[in-house]
Amino acid sequence: MSRQTVVPFGPQHPVLPEPIQLKLTLEDERVVSALPAFGYCHRGIEKAGELNEFPQNVFLVERICGICSFIHALCYCQGIEKIMGVEVPERAKFLRVIWGELHRLHSHLLWIGLLADAFGFESLFMQTWRFREKVMDVLEKTCGSRVIISTCTIGGVRRDISDELLSEILATLKDVERHLDQVTHVIEKDYTIRKRCIGVGILTKEQAIAFGAVGPTLRGSGIAQDVRMTGYAAYGQLKFEPVVENGCDSYARALVRVRESYQAIDLVRQAIDKMPSGEIAVKVRGNPNGEAVMRVEQPRGELVYYIKGNGTKNLERLRVRTPTYQNAATLVAMLPGMTLADVPVIALSIDPCFSCTER
Amino acid sequence: MIENERMVTPDELVAEVKKLVDAGYRLATATCVDLGENFEIIYHFDKDLTLQNLRMVFPKDAEVPSITGVYLGAFLIENEMKEMFGAKITGIAIDYGGKLLVTDETLQTPLLKSVQVTSVATSPNGGAQ
Numbered sequence: 396m397s398r399q400t401v402v403p404f405g406p407q408h409p410v411l412p413e414p415i416q417l418k419l420t421l422e423d424e425r426v427v428s429a430l431p432a433f434g435y436c437h438r439g440i441e442k443a444g445e446l447n448e449f450p451q452n453v454f455l456v457e458r459i460c461g462i463c464s465f466i467h468a469l470c471y472c473q474g475i476e477k478i479m480g481v482e483v484p485e486r487a488k489f490l491r492v493i494w495g496e497l498h499r500l501h502s503h504l505l506w507i508g509l510l511a512d513a514f515g516f517e518s519l520f521m522q523t524w525r526f527r528e529k530v531m532d533v534l535e536k537t538c539g540s541r542v543i544i545s546t547c548t549i550g551g552v553r554r555d556i557s558d559e560l561l562s563e564i565l566a567t568l569k570d571v572e573r574h575l576d577q578v579t580h581v582i583e584k585d586y587t588i589r590k591r592c593i594g595v596g597i598l599t600k601e602q603a604i605a606f607g608a609v610g611p612t613l614r615g616s617g618i619a620q621d622v623r624m625t626g627y628a629a630y631g632q633l634k635f636e637p638v639v640e641n642g643c644d645s646y647a648r649a650l651v652r653v654r655e656s657y658q659a660i661d662l663v664r665q666a667i668d669k670m671p672s673g674e675i676a677v678k679v680r681g682n683p684n685g686e687a688v689m690r691v692e693q694p695r696g697e698l699v700y701y702i703k704g705n706g707t708k709n710l711e712r713l714r715v716r717t718p719t720y721q722n723a724a725t726l727v728a729m730l731p732g733m734t735l736a737d738v739p740v741i742a743l744s745i746d747p748c749f750s751c752t753e754r
Numbered sequence: 755m756i757e758n759e760r761m762v763t764p765d766e767l768v769a770e771v772k773k774l775v776d777a778g779y780r781l782a783t784a785t786c787v788d789l790g791e792n793f794e795i796i797y798h799f800d801k802d803l804t805l806q807n808l809r810m811v812f813p814k815d816a817e818v819p820s821i822t823g824v825y826l827g828a829f830l831i832e833n834e835m836k837e838m839f840g841a842k843i844t845g846i847a848i849d850y851g852g853k854l855l856v857t858d859e860t861l862q863t864p865l866l867k868s869v870q871v872t873s874v875a876t877s878p879n880g881g882a883q
Contacts, residue, residue: 433855434853434854439861441865446871605825606826607781607783620803688756688757688798688807697800699782699783699798701785701798712785712788714783714785720783720830720831724829727826
């Protein structure tokens with residue numbers, strides 16, 4: 396039997412710009428066991444959520460993550476609306492879908508770029524991020540900000556999008572789709588990408604359920620589950636089927652994200668096509684009294700908020716469970732048996748976000 | 755009240771979780787709430803996008819069993835509840851020994867109501883006090 400060596404992978408590592416440490420036990424080059432460790436930049440946002448007045452928390456939860464900020468605000472607002480029995484105007488529901496899917500699109504493009512960077516495909520990395528910028532520009536035009544857009548509010552949305560800007564969004568998405576076709580061709584056909592990803596980081600269907608995997612990590616293991624299927628916001632009025640791949644490996648998870656990028660473009664188009672005119676928000680009075688569990692689909696998977704109000708302006712409890720918190724546990728199953736050289740790709744394949752995890 | 759919830763005791767917990775796991779449920783998460791004298795933990799299980807919630811209330815000084823024996827994927831969630839609230843969860847399959855999210859230098863059990871946090875912005879060293 397070979398001698399075992401423990402190698403700390405992270406918290407600072409060239410492939411992972413965010414702080415996670417994987418304690419890897421190796422026999423020669425092969426991983427025997429892995430244990431994720433984090434907590435390097437925990438911000439205590441759940442505690443802060445009890446100290447703020449509940450409307451202020453919309454701005455707080457947006458700052459949990461810069462990649463899916465709008466979706467955090469959406470989940471929180473929907474939770475408060477559920478407790479308080481608020482019915483959101485129809486147009487606001489469609490606007491929520493548009494901003495939510497634009498966030499998903501730029502998040503997946505960011506990830507594709509990071510994957511390319513991990514392989515040393517610098518040109519693909521820069522090209523992907525170049526047209527991701529077009530999505531960020533659209534966000535800026537519609538909201539005045541690229542990252543924290545602050546358009547979601549309890550009772551609806553803060554801003555409308557004019558017909559002129561909607562046309563501009565459609566034109567930009569056509570351009571992004573054209574670029575995406577080129578990237579997809581590389582990911583589907585390139586020998587190196589296939590060699591580095593296919594059969595690497597296997598997470599079987601049973602393991603995905605046993606470790607509570609969510610999002611593309613779950614759907615890449617052949618399980619057709621996506622919270623958007625519940626029809627929250629305006630998803631129930633749009634044609635939507637979850638993207639599923641059966642490979643159970645890093646490649647399957649990559650393909651799910653590529654196909655979901657196209658799907659995000661399609662959902663924005665559908666939402667623009669079907670969006671009714673009318674009010675974008677209703678006035679909300681009073682304080683939340685009661686509890687709710689709210690779930691939405693982030694780019695990385697199911698996001699869960701548990702909110703408990705006590706009839707005052709301050710919440711009794713705000714619990715935030717982000718997708719990476721679940722998916723990090725799956726590394727315990729994915730890494731054993733792989734070589735040390737595979738670890739960066741496998742860790743990236745769950746699209747880890749420690750801004751979310753260290754909420 | 756949240757949808758599809760039922761109360762369980764600490765003695766019943768593991769058996770009830772096993773029933774859900776055997777039926778194909780996935781643990782979405784668990785939420786710990788400080789009720790003053792007691793803790794409340796709600797286990798949120800999901801199958802086909804429908805939640806089943808197990809609610810357990812127990813005294814703060816009581817020990818409760820880990821569910822990692824029947825659902826290994828709960829290890830990060832249970833370690834978090836142990837550190838953030840000081841809940842005495844015993845037998846966690848992968849136990850970080852109180853060092854997953856907090857360290858000796860940081861605030862202990864910060865999510866307890868009794869732990870007062872003034873203002874992050876105004877604390878002398880820039881961190882929570």
